[in-house]
Amino acid sequence: MATKIEPGKSYGFFTDTSICIGCKACEVACKEWNQLEGNEPKFLADSYDNTGQLDAQNWRHVKFIDDVPAQTVDAGNGKAWLMMSDVCKHCKHASCMDVCPTGAIIRTEFDTVFIQQDVCNGCRNCVAACPYSVIAMNPKTGTAHKCTLCYDRLQGGLEPACAKACPTQSIQFGLLGDLHTAADNRLASLHSQGITQAQLYGRDDAVYGGLNAFFLLMDKPETYGLPNADNAKLPTRNNVGGYLAALVTGVLGVIAGIVAFRRRGTS
Amino acid sequence: MIYLAAEHFVRAPQWTWYILGYFFFAGLTGGSYALATLLRLVGDARDEAAARAGFYASFVSLLFCPLLLTIDLGASWSKFWHMLIDITPGDQGLNFKYWSPMSVGVWALLVFGAFAAVSAFEAFVLDRRDRSVAGDPSRPIGGVLGGAFNIVGGVLALFIASYTGVLLSVSNQPIWSDTWMLGGLFLASGLSGSAALIALLTRYRVDAVFSLGRLHEADGYFSILELVLLVAFFITIGAAGTVGLTLPYLPLWLLALVGIGASLVAARGHMRIRPTGGESAVVARARTDTLVVSILVLLGVLSLRAAVIFSAQ
Numbered sequence: 265m266a267t268k269i270e271p272g273k274s275y276g277f278f279t280d281t282s283i284c285i286g287c288k289a290c291e292v293a294c295k296e297w298n299q300l301e302g303n304e305p306k307f308l309a310d311s312y313d314n315t316g317q318l319d320a321q322n323w324r325h326v327k328f329i330d331d332v333p334a335q336t337v338d339a340g341n342g343k344a345w346l347m348m349s350d351v352c353k354h355c356k357h358a359s360c361m362d363v364c365p366t367g368a369i370i371r372t373e374f375d376t377v378f379i380q381q382d383v384c385n386g387c388r389n390c391v392a393a394c395p396y397s398v399i400a401m402n403p404k405t406g407t408a409h410k411c412t413l414c415y416d417r418l419q420g421g422l423e424p425a426c427a428k429a430c431p432t433q434s435i436q437f438g439l440l441g442d443l444h445t446a447a448d449n450r451l452a453s454l455h456s457q458g459i460t461q462a463q464l465y466g467r468d469d470a471v472y473g474g475l476n477a478f479f480l481l482m483d484k485p486e487t488y489g490l491p492n493a494d495n496a497k498l499p500t501r502n503n504v505g506g507y508l509a510a511l512v513t514g515v516l517g518v519i520a521g522i523v524a525f526r527r528r529g530t531s
Numbered sequence: 532m533i534y535l536a537a538e539h540f541v542r543a544p545q546w547t548w549y550i551l552g553y554f555f556f557a558g559l560t561g562g563s564y565a566l567a568t569l570l571r572l573v574g575d576a577r578d579e580a581a582a583r584a585g586f587y588a589s590f591v592s593l594l595f596c597p598l599l600l601t602i603d604l605g606a607s608w609s610k611f612w613h614m615l616i617d618i619t620p621g622d623q624g625l626n627f628k629y630w631s632p633m634s635v636g637v638w639a640l641l642v643f644g645a646f647a648a649v650s651a652f653e654a655f656v657l658d659r660r661d662r663s664v665a666g667d668p669s670r671p672i673g674g675v676l677g678g679a680f681n682i683v684g685g686v687l688a689l690f691i692a693s694y695t696g697v698l699l700s701v702s703n704q705p706i707w708s709d710t711w712m713l714g715g716l717f718l719a720s721g722l723s724g725s726a727a728l729i730a731l732l733t734r735y736r737v738d739a740v741f742s743l744g745r746l747h748e749a750d751g752y753f754s755i756l757e758l759v760l761l762v763a764f765f766i767t768i769g770a771a772g773t774v775g776l777t778l779p780y781l782p783l784w785l786l787a788l789v790g791i792g793a794s795l796v797a798a799r800g801h802m803r804i805r806p807t808g809g810e811s812a813v814v815a816r817a818r819t820d821t822l823v824v825s826i827l828v829l830l831g832v833l834s835l836r837a838a839v840i841f842s843a844q
Contacts, residue, residue, distance in 0.1 A: 317542075359703060365634035366610075367617040367626055383618055385610035389633050392544035392702040400542060406606025486538065495538040499701045500630050502708060506697035510714030513756060514689040517722050520752035521569040524745050525578060 267438045269421050271373035275413070276476030277427065277435055278443040279349055280450055281488075282462060284434040286326050286347040291315060293429035294324040297414065311345070318350055319400035320409040324426050325350045329487060348479065348488055349426070349435055352377065352398045352411035353466060356473030360390035360399055362500050368408075375440070376413040376476060384408050393499045395472075395491050413477070440476060450480060471496040539705040539773075543844035549603035553596055554695045554836045557640075558721025559728060560592035561692030564647055566725050566749065568685035570742060572678060581742030583654035584732040588725070589688070590651035593644055615641070632698040639690050646684030692725075693718035696839075704843040709771035712764040713839065719757035720787075723794055724832035726750035731825035743821065750828065751798020754791045761787075777842035783834040790831015797824040 269275065295302055300321050308314050311328035318325045329346040354377045361369045361377060368383035369390060379390075379399075384407040390399050391408060399410045414424035422428075427437035436443060447464055454462040465485050466475030470493040485492045567585025570578040601611045614637040617626040628634040696713030707713065730746040733739040768774045777784070797820060 319542075363631050363633065363701060365626065365628060365631050365637065366613040367619050367622065368613070370619060380619060383610075383613055384607070385613040386604045386607035387614070387633060388544040388546065389631070389698075389702075391542055392546070392704050392707075393541075395539075395541055395703045397540055397542040401545070401605075403605060406604060406608070489540045491538050491540060497703070497708075499703055499708065502700040502711060503630060503632070503697070505711035506632075506700040506714045509711045509760075510690075510693035510697055510718055513715030513718045513760065514693065516756055517565070517689070517718060517753060518569065520756065521566060521722075521749050522573050524749035524752060525569050525574040525742075527573070527575050 267423060267442075269374070269418050269423070274375035274440040274476065275418065275438065276354060276376070276440050276443055276478065277351065277413070277424070277437055278447050278478060278480070279351070280434050280436070280447075280480045281346065281348040282450075282454065282459075282480060282482055283432045284326070284347040284349055285432055286312060286328060286345070287431060288315075288326050289429040289431060290324045290349050290426035290435055291322065291326060293425040294411075295321075297417070297425035298323060298412070318352075318396075318398050318410070320402040323351065323409070323411040327488065331483065331487065346482055346487065348481070349430075350396075350488075351426070351477050352413070353396055353472070353478070354411075354413060354476035355471075356469070356476070357498055358472070359393040359395055359499050362498055363389045363393045365389060372415055372418075374413070374415070374418050376415065376418075378412055378415050379408055379410060381405065381407050395496060397489075411477075443478075447478065447480060454480075465490060472498070539703060539708075541703045541705075543704070544702075545844065546603070546840060547844070549599045551833070551837055551840055553599040553603070554717065554840070555833050556592045556595040556599070557695050558692050558717055558832060558836070559725055560589045560596060560647060561643070561688040561690070562718075562721035562723075562725025563589035563592060563728060564643075564650065564688035565685045565692070565722065566729060566746075567650070568681040568688070570745075571681060574745070575741070577738075577741040578745065579657075580736055580739035581729055581733060581746065583658060584736055584739050585725070585729045586647070586650040586654040588728050588732060590647045593647045596640060597644075632694050632701050636691070636694045636698060639687055639694065643684065643687040643691050646680070646687060650681065650684060689718065692721035699839065699843075705771075705773045705776055706768050706839070706843045709773050710764050710767035712760050712767060716757065716760040716764055716839075717836070719753050719760055720832050720835050723750050723753035723757055723791070724829050726753060727794065727825040727828035730821050734822065747794075747797045747800070747821070747824075750794045754794035754798070758791055761791075777838065780838040780842050783838035783841075786834035787831045787838060790828045790834070793824045793827035793831070797821070 303321050306314060308316055311330060313328040315322050315325050327348045327350050331346045358377050365387060366383055366385055368380045370378055370380060372378045386406040388401060399408050402409050417424055423437045427435045444467060447467055451462055451464055461482060463481055465481050466478030481488055563585045567582045570582035570585060601608050604611055615626055617624055627638060693714040696717035699707040700711060700713050702708050726746045726749045730743055733743050
């Protein structure tokens, strides 16, 4: 059933990596709708992934994580590829918004995180801050780019292109509350089947206050290149400590200057 | 809290040569102004010449700052003013985010620019008067007002010299965000480099030679501070497990240490000299040493920033 999209409500993605088949339809749909030129084709010689990473031309990226043990394992005990369609997480407490000095990064009426291209001036502070390596610069425009959660489609009442194109419903779009319920049910189902390693990432507020684009993972977050709850920190955590160290140094520096320059009756 | 974060999955922001240049000149403009203020307010009357040299050095260093920052924006260079004014529809107005060091820094640079420009202009006027036959000894901005002006400018100057380090820490980059020491480290290094720069300028200002020994002495103190902070920096990133990332930049760290060492050696020598203002053979030799020492110290200031910036990228 299509989701009715209304301003003032929270929307997002629930990406269930357990049913991702790595078809990359999401990548293609994203590029097509958002008119992303794409990077020069490159053979990365690393699994089936030649996209490589999220960047200014790739707002969706299907990760192929080689989780095959080096040693032969018992029948039925083998792990395989972990596939995950990665995207901007649209964090509740977004590091990029936190540090953006221009006000270019805003939270939209759909509770998503959006970079206003006409406001962004390319300072790259958001690039340094995003803990997921999502935001990247487009040298042609001189601005930062990332997934918009198809802001223009949402305004037109349409679901994002990637979710629309996903053939296995690994990417589900909807109201955040509905997605949470779906994720909880799916996790319970997997756990009841003995797949105890399955876990939700970003469903609760342990990671950046909760993610509007959250995931069901089949291994620990670090395996997917995602910081775990202990390491998911906002950049502004270092404000007080950083300024304090500078202040103490400043005071000591002034004292040192006074000692060196003080009048010594040498006139 | 020493342990801050060990895991980083971030992309490097490609803050490279222009930002390195900005960090270098920000350290010098802030440090020079702060030292010039101290020389003027707590120093001997004969330190005034060196103070004026410091105000000139601060202003000239400052000129590079907005230029480098704007060039670094690339194709968006014409939108540099978006740092100051928000043009978001429905949210237009001045842009000031106290929690973003970049936002605070831009405003501080703007306000400090006015102080640096006025102080340099005042120094120029005073120098012109000194050269005139009927020299007027009074300062254009004298008395309590002048002192207060320099103190406010000095506080802003210390901020300019230090906030760039805090800006790096307020990120999720390895090394940068694993320590709180960068702001202090950049400030100590900036003060040291500025003392070396003003000392270097005394070669071209005979009336400022009185301050040479004092500047080297101050440089020595700043270098001790820098050395302590450098040790603290390596302890913190060691605890975070990211020290390995900076090992390829060992030559830059060694160059930074050479600068610190040069400061300490020069300070030890000059503290014995205590020049009295004359052009004695001892002072003349000291001024020759100053050339070498100052260049080494300034190279160290640049190397330190380069090592920090490039280690995370």
